[in-house]
Amino acid sequence: MTGFERTRDLVERVSRCGRTADGVLRLALTEEDRRAREIVVDEMERLGMTVRTDACCNIWGRCEGSGDHPGVVMGSHLDAVPHGGDYDGVLGVAAGLGVVSDILAENPRPRRSLSVVVFTSEESSRFSLSCIGSRAVTGNLSLGDTLRFRDEKGITLLNALHSFGGQPEYLQRDCLAPASYHSYFELHIEQGPVLDWSGEDVGIVEAIAAPTRFMLEIVGQQVHSGACPMNMRHDALTAAAELILAVERAGGEESEFGSVATVGVCQCEPGAMNVVPGRVVLKVDIRGIVEKSIRRVFRAVISRLRAVEKERGVKIALTPYCGDSPVAMDGLLARRIEGVCRQRGVKYRRMPSGAGHDAMYMASLIPSALIFVPCKDGISHNPAESVLWERLRPGYEV
Ligand code: GLV
Ligand code: MN
Numbered sequence: 001m002t003g004f005e006r007t008r009d010l011v012e013r014v015s016r017c018g019r020t021a022d023g024v025l026r027l028a029l030t031e032e033d034r035r036a037r038e039i040v041v042d043e044m045e046r047l048g049m050t051v052r053t054d055a056c057c058n059i060w061g062r063c064e065g066s067g068d069h070p071g072v073v074m075g076s077h078l079d080a081v082p083h084g085g086d087y088d089g090v091l092g093v094a095a096g097l098g099v100v101s102d103i104l105a106e107n108p109r110p111r112r113s114l115s116v117v118v119f120t121s122e123e124s125s126r127f128s129l130s131c132i133g134s135r136a137v138t139g140n141l142s143l144g145d146t147l148r149f150r151d152e153k154g155i156t157l158l159n160a161l162h163s164f165g166g167q168p169e170y171l172q173r174d175c176l177a178p179a180s181y182h183s184y185f186e187l188h189i190e191q192g193p194v195l196d197w198s199g200e201d202v203g204i205v206e207a208i209a210a211p212t213r214f215m216l217e218i219v220g221q222q223v224h225s226g227a228c229p230m231n232m233r234h235d236a237l238t239a240a241a242e243l244i245l246a247v248e249r250a251g252g253e254e255s256e257f258g259s260v261a262t263v264g265v266c267q268c269e270p271g272a273m274n275v276v277p278g279r280v281v282l283k284v285d286i287r288g289i290v291e292k293s294i295r296r297v298f299r300a301v302i303s304r305l306r307a308v309e310k311e312r313g314v315k316i317a318l319t320p321y322c323g324d325s326p327v328a329m330d331g332l333l334a335r336r337i338e339g340v341c342r343q344r345g346v347k348y349r350r351m352p353s354g355a356g357h358d359a360m361y362m363a364s365l366i367p368s369a370l371i372f373v374p375c376k377d378g379i380s381h382n383p384a385e386s387v388l389w390e391r392l393r394p395g396y397e398v
């Protein structure tokens with residue numbers, strides 16, 4: 001099998017872990033994730049790589065180079081959003097292993113060491129925190145964070161890591177030594193429509209939008225829906241509805257700067273038809289490439305929030321999750337990738353990434369490159385996520 005064929009085969013095998021009639025269910029640090037990890041570890045061993053799992057449960061497959069030159073790392077993640085697709089993240093891990101197998105077939109002892117990494121929990125779906133593994137190895141995750149972030153069932157990130165053999169007490173120990181690495185490469189589907197619609201096969205990412213995320217807890221008064229007159233209500237859900245629209249409006253007003261704002265979670269309590277809702281939880285995700293624009297969106301939401309509190313007699317508490325800064329990818333690597341595209345006649349464009357990726361944390365320590373390939377109609381975080389494999393080949397080869 002060629003490396004490209006191996007890549008496809010591995011993506012197909014991993015995507016069976018957690019497959020349902022309605023997309024993939026493979027949240028981080030669950031049984032489905034464990035099965036996916038086992039398949040990848042098997043593949044690493046088959047390629048003769050030494051495999052180690054670090055304190056944050058990231059998996060590192062490595063083959064040693066012939067000299068002591070800084071090594072090259074490739075990778076991405078295996079966890080998925082609920083009802084997600086087959087390619088988000090998995091492609092970057094599988095392609096890393098495909099590339100290693102191609103290189104080893106040509107030269108069993110390359111000059112630089114080659115590593116492939118599976119980062120833990122890139123998706124924020126389980127712990128409301130994204131890029132957990134790549135934050136950890138770049139010194140951006142503390143033991144306190146692993147106690148603070150919990151899943152829906154109240155399981156802390158700390159306990160989830162322990163149950164997978166992780167050692168969150170030793171996060172510091174497993175931070176990467178930048179001098180040991182030459183570069184990090186992540187191949188990822190674009191998750192937007194630009195490449196699919198333009199017919200270009202490669203996107204060279206120049207910068208990654210960063211998320212500002214927080215939870216809003218709106219507390220009104222739970223009362224009888226038949227007995228309580230309209231003018232005496234403090235309905236938490238209608239207050240939430242105003243905020244959801246305010247988030248959308250605030251994002252829309254900054255769209256010329258590429259900012260976006262979304263409420264992706266709305267939990268209403270007690271959730272009965274004959275009860276005026278007393279408590280609603282919203283989770284808000286604001287992103288952009290221009291930091292000032294992200295701040296303006298945030299401030300607009302907060303100012304509406306204060307007004308809604310007064311107008312509707314509800315209390316609104318904000319819990320921050322993250323306020324990351326947009327990240328530039330390495331300019332020199334981008335130019336070299338561009339050179340390779342030109343040499344090979346690959347149609348490419350330079351572009352930003354609206355979605356978050358482990359490359360944004362790796363970039364804080366190691367020169368990093370994110371290479372996009374097209375996915376059908378740009379649909380992602382959706383069971384319908386799909387690719388035309390022949391359109392992935394140029395990006396893989398680059
Ligand atoms: C990762 O998928 C993200 O939410 O950007
Ligand atoms: Mn994703």
Ligand code: MN
Pocket residue numbers: 077088089122188356357
């Ligand atoms: Mn991803």
